[in-house]
Amino acid sequence: MVTEVAAFRGVGKSYGRVRAVDGLDLVLRPGETVALLGPNGAGKSTSLDLLLGLREPDRGSVTLFGGAPRAAIEDGRVGAMLQSGGLMSDVKVRELVQLACDVHPRGRSVTEVLTDAGITEFAERRVDKLSGGQEQRVRFALAIAGDNDLIVLDEPTTGMDVSVRQSFWASMRAQADAGRTVLFATHYLEEADSIADRVLVLHRGRLIADGSSAEIKARAGARRIAFELHDADGGFEESVLRTLPGVQSLDVTARVPGVRTVRIRTADADATAAGIYRAGLYPRGLEVAGVGLEQAFLTITGELDRQDGARRADEQSADEQSTDERSADKESVR
Numbered sequence: 001m002v003t004e005v006a007a008f009r010g011v012g013k014s015y016g017r018v019r020a021v022d023g024l025d026l027v028l029r030p031g032e033t034v035a036l037l038g039p040n041g042a043g044k045s046t047s048l049d050l051l052l053g054l055r056e057p058d059r060g061s062v063t064l065f066g067g068a069p070r071a072a073i074e075d076g077r078v079g080a081m082l083q084s085g086g087l088m089s090d091v092k093v094r095e096l097v098q099l100a101c102d103v104h105p106r107g108r109s110v111t112e113v114l115t116d117a118g119i120t121e122f123a124e125r126r127v128d129k130l131s132g133g134q135e136q137r138v139r140f141a142l143a144i145a146g147d148n149d150l151i152v153l154d155e156p157t158t159g160m161d162v163s164v165r166q167s168f169w170a171s172m173r174a175q176a177d178a179g180r181t182v183l184f185a186t187h188y189l190e191e192a193d194s195i196a197d198r199v200l201v202l203h204r205g206r207l208i209a210d211g212s213s214a215e216i217k218a219r220a221g222a223r224r225i226a227f228e229l230h231d232a233d234g235g236f237e238e239s240v241l242r243t244l245p246g247v248q249s250l251d252v253t254a255r256v257p258g259v260r261t262v263r264i265r266t267a268d269a270d271a272t273a274a275g276i277y278r279a280g281l282y283p284r285g286l287e288v289a290g291v292g293l294e295q296a297f298l299t300i301t302g303e304l305d306r307q308d309g310a311r312r313a314d315e316q317s318a319d320e321q322s323t324d325e326r327s328a329d330k331e332s333v334r
């Protein structure tokens with residue numbers, strides 16, 4: 001029995017000199033709701049195109065349900081909502097959705113699909129009279145027009161305002177609750193955080209994190225500590241705070257006379273808190289909180305950028321050194 005919904009094995013895809021996907025290894029399992037998160041140009045759309053058989057990898061292999069992506073799509077096991085491609089415009093929403101249900105090998109009832117996508121109220125409207133957000137919901141309806149095992153959505157909430165976005169998330173979650181595997185690409189960390197049970201972070205075509213959003217936040221390691229220091233409890237030097245163990249950044253404000261609010265970002269909240277007391281300070285209203293997914297994401301990608309920068313500098317200095325050595329060799333030959 002195949003227990004993999006999808007698998008990328010050593011996948012690479014370049015456009016000329018741009019490596020859009022660079023050595024991707026990944027398995028999606030049945031019933032997961034997976035967010036593919038990454039900044040612009042990270043390789044999300046290319047990965048989804050490869051998964052759907054719309055592009056061929058230069059290296060490695062991509063399988064869907066253990067076989068070629070196209071075979072799974074022809075069998076009606078996959079529904080997709082992509083960024084590209086227009087909708088047929090001179091038809092009503094209901095007619096378009098009906099058509100999608102009719103041609104799908106495992107088509108569902110049009111009434112059910114309209115309800116699940118939350119578009120019944122504008123089902124009689126012509127497609128070319130819809131707002132951008134409504135159009136996105138119709139695209140979603142087309143992706144769920146059949147009884148698919150996998151639903152792939154590329155930035156589905158682009159163009160939706162906040163309230164529409166939240167009701168759309170409920171529609172996505174309902175698909176996952178019905179046992180379908182859902183893979184969606186997004187820029188919105190909030191979306192990944194609240195819907196996905198697994199978050200994949202792509203950066204420059206590479207998978208740099210894979211876990212629950214809680215695990216990804218924990219990997220970034222940082223915590224925020226906030227408290228007040230009252231002059232009445234004794235004075236303090238800001239340098240004492242700066243040298244506490246684990247401190248990554250420090251912010252001290254004095255909005256009320258005699259009271260300083262201290263905010264610390266730390267790699268080790270326990271050590272920092274112990275250090276505060278050891279320094280003889282009396283922190284009032286001490287709070288410790290984890291960082292959000294956004295901060296975790298920035299920390300992880302920032303670390304990689306620094307590592308890449310350091311590697312490039314090393315490579316450059318190695319190149320310069322070998323050029324120097326070659327020149328020295330030439331000198332000695334002369």
Ligand SMILES: Nc1ncnc2c1ncn2[C@@H]1O[C@H](COP(=O)(O)OP(=O)(O)OP(=O)(O)O)[C@@H](O)[C@H]1O
Nearest residue numbers: 015018019020038039040041042043044045046047
């Ligand atoms: N058809 C193409 N021809 C040339 N380069 C391309 C093509 N499609 C994508 N790229 C490049 O490949 C890289 C990855 O692009 P991709 O669209 O997969 O990323 P993305 O994470 O989906 O970005 P976005 O969030 O902006 O949609 C980018 O540098 C992009 O400019």
